[in-house]
Amino acid sequence: MTIELHNLTKKFGALIAVDAIDLDVSDGEVLCLLGPSGCGKTTTLRMVAGLEVPTGGDVFLGGKKVNALTARDRNVAMSFQFYALYPNLTVAENLAYPLYADRLGKAEIAARVAKITETLQLHAVLERTPDQLAEGEKQRVAVGRSIIRDPTCFLFDEPLSRLDVQLREEMRGEIKEVLQDLSRPTVIVTHDQLEALTMADRIAVMRDGRIEQVDTPHNVFQMPANLFVAGFIGTPQMNLLPAIFTGAEGEGKAGFDIEGGQTMVIQVDPRISEIEPGTRVTLGVRPRNLVMSQEEAEDSISTKIDLVEPMGAETLAHLSDGIHDLRVVTDWRVPITEGEVVHTRFPPGATHVFTADEQALRTT
Amino acid sequence: MSNAVSNRGGFGAWLLDPKRRGALLVTPALTILFFMNIFPLLWSFGLSFFNYRATSLKVPIFRGLSNYERVLTDERVWERFQTTAIIVSSSVVMQLIVGFLLALMFAKVFPMRRIVLMLVLTPMMLSFVSVGVFFKLFYEPTFGIVSYALNFVTPEPFVMLGSQQGAIAAIVIADAWMWSPFVMLLVLAGLVSVPKYLYEAAEIDRASAWRRFRTITFPYIKSLLLLAVLFRTIETFKLFDIVYIITEGGPGSSTETIAVYLYRTAFQFFKTSQSSALAYIVLFIVIVLTNLYLYSVNRRAEEVN
Amino acid sequence: MARRQREIGKAGWGYTLVTAVVGLIYFFPVLWIILTAFKTRTDALAVPPKLFFTPTFDNFVSVFYRASITTGTSQATDMALYFFNSIFIAGTSVIMAMIVGTLAAYAFSRYPLKGNDTYLFIILTTRMMPPIVVIIPIFLMFRLTGLAGSYWGIMLLYTAFNIPFSVWLVKSFFDELNPEIEDAARMDGANERRVFFGMCIPQILAGLAATFVFGMILTWNEFLFALLLTGVETRTVPVAMARTLGGEVGVDYGLLAAIVTLFLIPIFFVTFLLQSQLLRGVTFGTVKK
Numbered sequence: 040m041t042i043e044l045h046n047l048t049k050k051f052g053a054l055i056a057v058d059a060i061d062l063d064v065s066d067g068e069v070l071c072l073l074g075p076s077g078c079g080k081t082t083t084l085r086m087v088a089g090l091e092v093p094t095g096g097d098v099f100l101g102g103k104k105v106n107a108l109t110a111r112d113r114n115v116a117m118s119f120q121f122y123a124l125y126p127n128l129t130v131a132e133n134l135a136y137p138l139y140a141d142r143l144g145k146a147e148i149a150a151r152v153a154k155i156t157e158t159l160q161l162h163a164v165l166e167r168t169p170d171q172l173a174e175g176e177k178q179r180v181a182v183g184r185s186i187i188r189d190p191t192c193f194l195f196d197e198p199l200s201r202l203d204v205q206l207r208e209e210m211r212g213e214i215k216e217v218l219q220d221l222s223r224p225t226v227i228v229t230h231d232q233l234e235a236l237t238m239a240d241r242i243a244v245m246r247d248g249r250i251e252q253v254d255t256p257h258n259v260f261q262m263p264a265n266l267f268v269a270g271f272i273g274t275p276q277m278n279l280l281p282a283i284f285t286g287a288e289g290e291g292k293a294g295f296d297i298e299g300g301q302t303m304v305i306q307v308d309p310r311i312s313e314i315e316p317g318t319r320v321t322l323g324v325r326p327r328n329l330v331m332s333q334e335e336a337e338d339s340i341s342t343k344i345d346l347v348e349p350m351g352a353e354t355l356a357h358l359s360d361g362i363h364d365l366r367v368v369t370d371w372r373v374p375i376t377e378g379e380v381v382h383t384r385f386p387p388g389a390t391h392v393f394t395a396d397e398q399a400l401r402t403t
Numbered sequence: 404m405s406n407a408v409s410n411r412g413g414f415g416a417w418l419l420d421p422k423r424r425g426a427l428l429v430t431p432a433l434t435i436l437f438f439m440n441i442f443p444l445l446w447s448f449g450l451s452f453f454n455y456r457a458t459s460l461k462v463p464i465f466r467g468l469s470n471y472e473r474v475l476t477d478e479r480v481w482e483r484f485q486t487t488a489i490i491v492s493s494s495v496v497m498q499l500i501v502g503f504l505l506a507l508m509f510a511k512v513f514p515m516r517r518i519v520l521m522l523v524l525t526p527m528m529l530s531f532v533s534v535g536v537f538f539k540l541f542y543e544p545t546f547g548i549v550s551y552a553l554n555f556v557t558p559e560p561f562v563m564l565g566s567q568q569g570a571i572a573a574i575v576i577a578d579a580w581m582w583s584p585f586v587m588l589l590v591l592a593g594l595v596s597v598p599k600y601l602y603e604a605a606e607i608d609r610a611s612a613w614r615r616f617r618t619i620t621f622p623y624i625k626s627l628l629l630l631a632v633l634f635r636t637i638e639t640f641k642l643f644d645i646v647y648i649i650t651e652g653g654p655g656s657s658t659e660t661i662a663v664y665l666y667r668t669a670f671q672f673f674k675t676s677q678s679s680a681l682a683y684i685v686l687f688i689v690i691v692l693t694n695l696y697l698y699s700v701n702r703r704a705e706e707v708n
Numbered sequence: 709m710a711r712r713q714r715e716i717g718k719a720g721w722g723y724t725l726v727t728a729v730v731g732l733i734y735f736f737p738v739l740w741i742i743l744t745a746f747k748t749r750t751d752a753l754a755v756p757p758k759l760f761f762t763p764t765f766d767n768f769v770s771v772f773y774r775a776s777i778t779t780g781t782s783q784a785t786d787m788a789l790y791f792f793n794s795i796f797i798a799g800t801s802v803i804m805a806m807i808v809g810t811l812a813a814y815a816f817s818r819y820p821l822k823g824n825d826t827y828l829f830i831i832l833t834t835r836m837m838p839p840i841v842v843i844i845p846i847f848l849m850f851r852l853t854g855l856a857g858s859y860w861g862i863m864l865l866y867t868a869f870n871i872p873f874s875v876w877l878v879k880s881f882f883d884e885l886n887p888e889i890e891d892a893a894r895m896d897g898a899n900e901r902r903v904f905f906g907m908c909i910p911q912i913l914a915g916l917a918a919t920f921v922f923g924m925i926l927t928w929n930e931f932l933f934a935l936l937l938t939g940v941e942t943r944t945v946p947v948a949m950a951r952t953l954g955g956e957v958g959v960d961y962g963l964l965a966a967i968v969t970l971f972l973i974p975i976f977f978v979t980f981l982l983q984s985q986l987l988r989g990v991t992f993g994t995v996k997k
Contacts, residue, residue: 090603110606123604127622136618140609184608424900425819429827432812432871439868440834443845450845505734508727513719515728521979522731524986525738528975530929532946533968537741540961548740548757580737588987589995599717630995641838644931648950665840670936675844682841693836697829700994 040066040101040191042087042224047096049082056082058248059096064192064224071235072228074245075271080228081120083245084194087226089113100191111140116185120197122177124169130180131156131165137188155183158217175206179213186217193218193225199234211237232272236260244268266397269323275355277323277391278365284392286316291387295322297340299362305338306387310400320400321393326368328389331356331381339382347377358383444686451679463676470680479656480664480681487660490574490646491639497579498635499628502586509587510594527584535648538577539564542649567657570650574658577645582635589631593624626703633696637689661685742972744965753961767966787948787967794928794944797859801866802874802923806916808867809874814904816875817882828876832994835872839932847936857939865933870923877922880988880996881915882908915985921978922989928971945971 042064049057057079064070072080085091089110124133138148159179199207215238235242236256243253252264263269269277285294293311294304342358358365392400453463541547542563550561563569605615643662652659669678746763855861893903931946
């Protein structure tokens with residue numbers, strides 16, 4: 040059973056919410072639609088579910104075109120952002136609700152409810168109604184109601200967004216475990232990158248109705264395809280430094296001028312040789328990859344430490360060369376003081392180069 | 404609530420003092436209500452214990468509870484209560500059914516919904532007298548459209564108002580026609596308040612239409628339905644205008660509702676005290692019903708919050 | 709069974725057609741009344757009832773100009789006067805009730821007294837109570853004080869009639885206002901009068917308009933008290949209409965239809981504009997969406 044989206048588009052009047060996207064989710068795979076609010080991820084999910092009618096393009100479930108089918112006939116399972124628990128039914132009745140359509144016997148229904156109760160530890164709240172539940176419990180019931188079935192696919196709309204930070208951590212792990220056992224394609228919509236990075240087999244980063252990149256969490260993090268993905272994934276945010284490429288220096292190194300007169304020679308992707316010297320580019324380096332040093336080097340620039348933020352096991356330092364701001368994260372044991380002048384090094388392999396069209400210069 | 408007190412001294416300040424402000428603002432309203440409602444009520448209460456007749460000049464004699472006794476043992480009174488009960492229950496049931504169906508129809512969003520809704524809301528805004536006068540015309544055996552329509556089935560002119568059943572039906576139809584839109588409004592308010600995502604979840608869960616209704620929709624409209632039933636029952640119980648105009652309580656006195664009977668007793672037969680006693684019994688029933696109604700209103704308000 | 713996918717809760721023109729048919733069927737009696745207003749006397753009482761006829765404006769003209777239309781039981785239609793009476797009496801009463809009622813509603817909302825709920829309950833009960841209960845003493849009262857048949861009498865009564873309704877409705881509007889805005893104004897130095905007239909009233913203006921309209925509709929349709937307490941000069945339209953039913957043949961249905969139709973015009977307006985307030989108005993402010 041697979042999910043395939045071909046050229047899928049959704050317009051609300053003049054607003055294009057989803058712009059001709061192509062996406063495939065294979066059997067048993069967990070795919071996360073990740074992006075800022077308004078990027079079209081929820082609309083896409085709802086089109087897969089059958090709750091929104093596509094303006095253009097097709098949705099295929101298991102190879103069959105399902106555009107014309109209602110949500111009910113698609114036999115999908117969906118967990119809503121607002122849980123959508125039936126207010127007058129108990130938790131047990133809520134869980135059992137979708138099973139009636141399968142015409143199972145009472146014993147079978149009871150057995151399945153018992154199994155889900157076990158999996159999600161819902162023993163204590165089985166007889167309660169939704170208004171008597173805590174957020175975390177509601178969320179588990181919502182998830183439970185989805186996985187109690189045997190549908191064509193699982194869809195989750197912002198499953199953890201309403202939970203506080205601690206609960207989220209707990210639930211992330213739980214859900215990941217649950218998802219491992221499912222053998223159907225699963226699509227999760229979220230705006231929280233940490234969720235996506237931990238739970239997904241692949242992430243589709245979306246912006247303004249389009250997919251910016253689809254890849255494994257590792258690749259999306261280590262090899263962002265463009266400026267948007269680079270800036271969106273990773274906390275603290277990647278440092279983005281405008282620079283001018285001055286020329287290749289051999290051994291895979293390249294020279295860059297930055298505003299304010301400083302220059303550096305750093306090792307970047309070999310494809311740098313494809314662009315002309317004098318071209319404006321953006322250099323991207325993650326805070327944890329920058330190194331602060333007392334000694335100057337060819338791949339460093341001189342910066343002053345403006346602010347030091349202890350974060351427990353790590354320290355976040357805000358540095359500036361007078362024009363550009365950089366963030367560097369180091370181990371908490373490294374001694375640094377505000378006002379200190381250090382040399383910030385761009386070690387080999389740490390820097391991504393983005394050309395003017397915002398695409399990454401990368402050898403695939 | 405503000406504590407700003409006027410700096411003028413004396414009576415002005417005493418009057419405008421925040422603690423008294425509330426009382427001051429309420430006084431005119433309560434005064435008028437007192438004189439036009441409460442005072443007559445008390446007077447009426449007093450009258451019911453005497454044997455006063457508005458037309459005679461004799462000094463009224465205190466009769467204690469004998470008026471009440473008379474009224475409660477009078478067979479005619481019980482007949483009227485029965486008639487009223489039949490009319491009220493038939494009309495309210497019809498209003499419930501028609502109002503509910505109409506609400507279902509209007510629960511969706513469709514082009515020109517506002518205009519079509521208006522068509523259905525108009526009957527409610529007409530006066531009882533207008534409705535009475537024209538429905539009487541409709542029911543007319545020779546000139547009325549009801550008879551005309553039925554002539555396709557039966558050859559003779561149909562006399563709606565000739566029998567008790569026909570007359571009661573005539574009243575019930577007119578009343579239900581007028582007020583079903585009211586029930587519709589209430590039920591519609593409930594239907595519209597159901598969050599859309601619950602229906603989406605039910606669609607995903609492949610629930611049948613009946614299950615959807617039973618588990619999601621009905622709980623939301625339960626309290627409003629109760630409100631509608633109570634409200635309409637109270638109002639229909641007091642029904643006077645339509646009955647008076649369409650049937651005048653006839654044929655004979657078979658469609659006399661309590662209200663019409665009271666009117667007759669008080670203003671045609673001038674048995675003032677007796678009618679006061681009966682009026683008080685009716686009032687008592689209405690107060691009980693109103694209490695129920697307000698209790699439902701509060702329950703609903705709590706639900707919503 | 710696969711069905712055409714459609715957004716939940718929405719429907720198209722096909723549905724509109726069905727609802728329009730149902731709506732028109734329901735509306736049919738009203739339609740008939742409106743049609744009758746344009747019929748001549750013979751057409752109105754035609755056997756069999758006529759759906760198609762040549763229309764005339766005579767009835768509307770008769771409403772406004774003094775015209776003697778002799779019927780079997782000779783009722784000179786002085787509809788212009790009755791029309792005026794209805795509107796004048798209803799209008800004044802409703803306005804007076806709203807003035808008094810709004811003040812009280814403000815108090816109930818902003819300055820809750822100890823017995824608030826009791827007062828409100830009593831006020832609502834006076835509205836719910838069968839008019840029959842009070843009509844006897846009121847009739848006697850009016851007779852004693854000479855108010856029977858005068859404008860002041862019936863207006864005073866109708867004012868009392870409209871107070872509960874105004875209080876409950878306007879209170880519900882006040883309850884919905886944000887008190888923080890008023891507190892901010894007070895801190896800026898506005899005195900109570902300015903807060904009330906400058907801040908609260910403007911915000912609920914639409915609601916007040918709705919209250920006025922609903923009150924008017926309820927009052928000018930009122931029958932029982934008008935029947936007993938208005939005299940020849942102060943008679944209102946509903947009473948006049950009822951009186952014309954005295955004799956069977958010769959009731960001028962065309963004229964009556966014209967009156968109803970005239971009253972319908974503002975009602976159509978109201979229903980259309982105030983659809984959102986309708987629920988509140990019709991349940992006297994006890995139910996809000």
